[in-house]
Amino acid sequence: MKIVLVSLLLTLLGSSLIAQTKTTVKRPAVKSSSNSTSLRASLTRGKTVYAANCLACHQADGSGVPNLNPPLIQTSWVLGSKVVLVNQVLNGSKGKVEIDGDRFENAMPPQAHLSDQQIADVLTYVRNSFGNKAAVVTAMEVKSARAKRK
Amino acid sequence: MKNIIIIIAVILLGLTSNTFAQPGKTKADFTLPAGFKYSVIGKSLNRARHIVVNSNGDVYVKLARPRGGKGIIRLQDKNKDGIVDDTTGFGDYGGTGITIKNGYLYASSNTTVYRYKINNNEPDTAHPQIIVSGLIDAGTHNTKSLVLDNAGNIYVTIGAPSNICQAEDRKTGAPGQDPCPLLEKTGGIWQFKADKENQTYSDGVRYATGIRNTVGLDWNTSTNTLFAMQHGRDGLQDYHFFPDSVSVELPAEEMLEVKKPGDNFGWPYCFYNQLAGKKMVNPEYGGDGKATGRCEGVAAPAAAYPGHMAPNGLLFYTGNQFPAKYKNGAFIAFHGSWNRAPLTQKGFFVAFQPFRDGKPSGAYEVFASGFAGKDNITAPGQAMYRPCGLAQGPDGSLYVTDDAKGNVWRINFTGNKKG
16 A cells, blocks of 8 residues: 555656656746747836736736736636737726636726737736746737737 | 825824734734724624624624625624624625614615614514615626615715726726716715615615715714715826826825715816815816816815725714714725835725814824735735724724625723823
8 A cells, every 4th residue: 555655656756747847848938048038038028018007907916906906826817828818908808807716897908009019028927927937928929819809 | 294294193103002912813913092902803704894783782794795605794792701602694695885773784785785674683684675776786886885864864885887987998098988977877875765675776866976986984973964985096197297106195085075965076077186185187088187177166075085095984983982082083994005006005004084073173093004914015915904894883892894804803992091
């Protein structure tokens, strides 16, 4: 019985190590030095876009406002589909949004005035800040979502 | 200058007050004026909104969302040892408003006002009567606070589902709708008959209008008028009329006194600049941070407080337990701000507004502070507790709710009144 448990533990440990390694490899930051530089630049630009357009409601730490403005920390929207996320930024919402079981009442104005690059940067920043870790969003992806929206 | 006076007042208050550490309970130690102490009487009830205490001491708390199918929680101290020994509940709806008057307990969902007859201190929970229904719930500002006067009327707040009545809500620079169509059925306080069932808009009177949103309200029995705390608009700072340090204080959170039916307080066209002491035109209606134009003659607030602090509870203190200065003055529960970036958030305390001859007299005082758990937080989610509802017990104790974790505190005066 003990042996089974130990081997089970080892297997779990092993697979989690592999998973961790995989995640590490996936991280754009360590892909190559040029990608790393461009990610850093995107994050820096994204932070500026965030401060000017998002921070007042979603807050400096991404925690949002209970019942009013959604948090951006480890939510299914932030970590999930990039297309859904880009469309949220482009279209905004009329409020009464339900996210992971909580309801948020305030409307979000559309942010379509931001450029493809600005939206890519700010979403890359959000998806890699506040404890989040998710794939970068590119200007091409924003451009494509914007085109489909029209 | 006013700010400096307030800062000095706060420092003086700090020097003369006692901090009561709650052993082993929480990190939040509340600071109260000398002679006051607090105790926790309810813990983790979830989002505890308004609160009322019956004449026998039973405490009723309205929850924003039902917990285990119960939206009203009753806290009882059956053996009268000062400690709650029975927690029960009823009412399968969430909401904010709750009050007791003339043998009935009134409570609200975000669309409906219910009441329960109280027989021998027991509400008849099996037979709720619907007093008003069909009130607008469009998400934003949907809570319905309640208070009764002494003439058989109930007042229900109906907030505007909007920041400033733009066709595109919360879009900086988008023009405001003029006239604002939301004012027909929201953006004010409605008066209904307290004992008539099945009323709706057509049975009510729009008692006060031009109010963006009110959560805290109370009937002042010494002036025989309705007082309501308006939540001022968001995002005025996005127009950069003033430096950030000034901008985040505007517009004021307003204490409104409704002196006659139909009083209009100017939303969405006007905001109150407490530093200038004037109602000014909102930028969505052509304002430039100076113009008073169409807002001249619009009723000024009875008192004004720094912007965005979200006054969610108002209580005129009529008890005899506290020192004489508190009698007929107002306690205000400030829920705490979120719209003050790039500066830190503010509020998260219970204030006391002195009154004299039925009018606010002098600056407000911070009465109970420390709810946030730490200073200079940048987001409301960092606050440990957020004050929301206020009530007075039959012995003159003050009750405070928190809708972050759902705690309820009782504050007593145990000091020397003469000292």
